[in-house]
Amino acid sequence: MLVEVDHLTKTFRNFTAVNDVSFSIREGEILGLLGPNGAGKSTIIHTLLGLIAPTAGEIRIFGMPLSTHRAEILQQLNFTSPYVSFPPRLTVYENLNVFALMYGVPDRPAKIAELLRKFSIERLSGKPVTRLSSGEGVCVGLCKAFLNDPKLLLLDEPTAHLDPRAARRVKEVLLDLRDRCGTTILYTSHNMAEAERMCERIVFLDRGRVIAAGSPIEVTHAILREERATPALEEVFIRVGEGDGDAAA
Amino acid sequence: MQPHRIRAVMLRHIYEAWRNWDRITDTIYWPVMNIIVWGFFTLYFSRVNQLSPGVVSFLFGGAILWGMFTAFQRDMAIGFLGELWSRNLVNLFGTPLSVTEYMTGLIAVNFLKAMIGMAAAALVAWVCYAYNIFPGLPAMVPFLLNLIIFALAVGVVITGLIFRYTTRVQGLTWSFTAFLMPLSCVFYPVNSLPKYLQPIALSLPTAHAFEGMRAAIAGGGFAVAHFVWGLALNAAYILLAVALFRRMFDSARSLGLLVKME
Numbered sequence: 001m002l003v004e005v006d007h008l009t010k011t012f013r014n015f016t017a018v019n020d021v022s023f024s025i026r027e028g029e030i031l032g033l034l035g036p037n038g039a040g041k042s043t044i045i046h047t048l049l050g051l052i053a054p055t056a057g058e059i060r061i062f063g064m065p066l067s068t069h070r071a072e073i074l075q076q077l078n079f080t081s082p083y084v085s086f087p088p089r090l091t092v093y094e095n096l097n098v099f100a101l102m103y104g105v106p107d108r109p110a111k112i113a114e115l116l117r118k119f120s121i122e123r124l125s126g127k128p129v130t131r132l133s134s135g136e137g138v139c140v141g142l143c144k145a146f147l148n149d150p151k152l153l154l155l156d157e158p159t160a161h162l163d164p165r166a167a168r169r170v171k172e173v174l175l176d177l178r179d180r181c182g183t184t185i186l187y188t189s190h191n192m193a194e195a196e197r198m199c200e201r202i203v204f205l206d207r208g209r210v211i212a213a214g215s216p217i218e219v220t221h222a223i224l225r226e227e228r229a230t231p232a233l234e235e236v237f238i239r240v241g242e243g244d245g246d247a248a249a
Numbered sequence: 250m251q252p253h254r255i256r257a258v259m260l261r262h263i264y265e266a267w268r269n270w271d272r273i274t275d276t277i278y279w280p281v282m283n284i285i286v287w288g289f290f291t292l293y294f295s296r297v298n299q300l301s302p303g304v305v306s307f308l309f310g311g312a313i314l315w316g317m318f319t320a321f322q323r324d325m326a327i328g329f330l331g332e333l334w335s336r337n338l339v340n341l342f343g344t345p346l347s348v349t350e351y352m353t354g355l356i357a358v359n360f361l362k363a364m365i366g367m368a369a370a371a372l373v374a375w376v377c378y379a380y381n382i383f384p385g386l387p388a389m390v391p392f393l394l395n396l397i398i399f400a401l402a403v404g405v406v407i408t409g410l411i412f413r414y415t416t417r418v419q420g421l422t423w424s425f426t427a428f429l430m431p432l433s434c435v436f437y438p439v440n441s442l443p444k445y446l447q448p449i450a451l452s453l454p455t456a457h458a459f460e461g462m463r464a465a466i467a468g469g470g471f472a473v474a475h476f477v478w479g480l481a482l483n484a485a486y487i488l489l490a491v492a493l494f495r496r497m498f499d500s501a502r503s504l505g506l507l508v509k510m511e
Contacts (some may be wrong), residue, residue: 052505052507070347072345084336084340085337085340087337088335090265098260098264
């Protein structure tokens with residue numbers, strides 16, 4: 001297993017954001033971490049990045065405990081989120097150059113040019129981040145996420161703010177990366193149709209707990225408690241949002 | 250510690266200094282304006298009260314070195330606040346960058362900026378007011394070093410407090426040195442303070458640095474006692490600052506503040 005999350009709990013004073021969550025991710029797999037707002041998805045991602053200290057439980061990535069091998073693990077991992085940004089006055093190139101240096105990328109200009117081309121944003125290279133649209137900002141975040149050719153990608157709503165064409169391009173790039181390089185991806189999204197297409201397995205969370213895990217169709221069956229021919233994650237999402245997740249858990 | 254990650258932090262702030270007028274203003278404009286005001290002030294008093302050249306040197310030297318001290322500690326905190334303001338903190342600490350590497354990069358780049366600001370102020374003092382700090386500088390270097398170490402300790406403490414208490418305490422970035430200034434005896438000797446304040450002043454490395462600097466300017470040679478006291482106090486303050494910073498950072502990480510800071 002590339003990622004093993006074992007009985008992870010995170011409590012903020014009296015609030016339990018993540019409650020005894022366990023899951024694992026196989027190498028080359030795309031795992032969807034889904035759930036309504038406040039389910040604990042972002043807390044889990046931030047804990048996997050070492051930005052939040054767990055209250056209990058253990059995380060092992062690439063076979064190493066995160067608590068003792070943070071730098072080695074993060075060197076081979078990357079992430080993106082629409083909720084973080086870059087220094088606004090620096091240009092796209094300057095921002096990417098800083099992060100490329102941070103990861104020790106050998107030929108930084110060539111790598112940055114390749115990624116800007118991959119996401120069709122070469123024209124933005126010299127533009128300050130403050131003048132980008134939110135969709136363009138997401139693309140820059142994705143370029144940053146690919147700088148170190150990560151073995152594991154944590155993608156928090158990677159297609160948020162993107163127009164359909166750009167979103168499709170991003171999904172193609174991700175699938176291509178998984179197929180060509182065997183990159184493992186942990187994916188969160190509020191777009192259930194996208195999750196059905198992208199993810200081989202789903203971990204569905206509600207109020208910090210895992211309420212179902214398995215393939216999209218298995219999660220559909222587990223939560224809706226009825227036979228379906230095709231996955232219906234949107235219906236699952238609405239059902240959980242209405243408070244029907246407790247029964248499934 | 251990986252040098253390339255420290256260089257990345259420095260590069261990020263060099264780009265910022267190049268692109269952001271506020272940072273250029275902090276580095277050069279304020280130190281120069283400060284010296285221009287002090288220059289006119291000393292010119293006026295020289296004419297009216299026949300200030301001795303020694304006093305002029307105290308005033309100019311004090312203004313230049315205090316400016317450097319203030320700029321160093323302020324820019325440390327502003328460097329970190331910049332990450333908060335731009336919501337870049339998660340990006341930075343989601344890389345293998347350690348907090349020690351981050352602080353080392355921040356210290357290195359702000360040391361360079363403080364030196365540039367001090368050089369600009371000294372140049373203006375020399376060109377406009379014929380006050381040349383440079384011949385006397387070798388005698389001041391040990392005290393300058395003590396000022397830099399203390400500025401570093403103050404910068405580390407304020408950055409740690411911002412990690413833990415977020416932008417609620419960002420005002421300390423600009424206000425804390427003003428609190429230290431009267432007790433640091435930048436422009437007057439420690440014995441001119443009320444008796445009850447003198448022990449407090451002497452517990453600050455800055456007061457020892459300025460006492461030593463005045464002794465050097467007055468031709469009294471190298472004030473070993475002030476240098477040693479300053480250094481010993483600095484050792485204690487740095488240890489305390491690093492311990493406090495660690496505690497604040499761990500607490501911020503435990504409370505999830507690194508991802509929620511605004």
